[in-house]
Amino acid sequence: MLKLRLFIAIPLPDNLLDNIIKCQNSLKTEKALSNSGARFTSRENLHITVLFLGYLEEKSVDQLLEIIRQTTNRVSPFSLTPVNFTFASPGAPPRMVWLNFQKNDEYNWLYRNLSRPVKDFFNKSQQKFDYEKREKLIHVTAARFKSPPVKNETDKIKLPAISHEEFLCREIILYKSILKKEGAQYVQISRFNLT
Template sequence: MRVFIAIEFNGELKEFFNEIKLQAKDLSAGGNFTHKDNIHLTLKFIGEADEKSITAIKEAMKETVEMIKSFTLLTKELGTFSRKSKHILWLGVGGEMDKLKTVYNELEDVLDRRGFNKEERPYSPHITLGRQVIIEDLDSIKDKIRMEEREIMVDSISLMESKREKGALVYKAIYRCSLQ
């Protein structure tokens, strides 16, 4: 089973992110855009995991959230990670970033103690809207897309399964842990 740990969004936020994505899609020359139901904020990519590993991940998630209270993030501007002529298009987050980083760091430490490798790259929280996106001018797209700041209430973290169903990539929550 292929899994990752993420912050999920409610339906209203997914609609908001989807509208931004659709505007960006119209303004780009192509790409693979994230399905509305798959929009999330990744905390930790795990990859392939067996049942024993899934149990350890769930225990790590429970331990991570024991002393962490709910917090609020805010949507920020669009950005990209460049890969030659194609880009990963994302929406940035702000707000209570110290609390987000606490969740991330605690999760990394607890998973590390259970035998999962720590991420070597610095954590760069973002909401992926599209991959392999062909954009000529990101600033032009930013100017044309109607952006407004939205609050993201973070009150749980989720273990997500990534699988293909009828040829489509689907992310499904298989376990959730509520923050305090």
């Protein structure tokens, strides 16, 4: 039985992608990051993950599409505002660089109202789905480290500033993730307009 590795994400506008790439380029000059085996997320893979679904049998994808459609039909477009770059995950040795966004009630509503029916669907189909009940931090993963940079080295790194220009989220996308030696490849399965 073929299983697909799936996630739901918000695509980013070109101007924000340009800014992230510019910031990544400035980070590439930081010696401490190159020593940690930093891999920078490619432009085509930059997104905001709303929900990581894990593996789902291909035959069940149509049912999942309908669940997503029912939720997105009840959501209006909403604005998201980038705030700053930080080392992540919070409270742990740095393994990534995130671009964080302001908290957003509409995003949280979308997250909760996708999570519940998706969790029920996965339970009924006896497939594993890890639902995070805590408030989700809205972010884009800009870089990942093979090994965490040394603490006293990260303290010296000046993470770049980013424009706080908000963008309008008008759609979400269901992607499948194909894991390859050179990194993950993301393929769109379906787009859902927010109405």
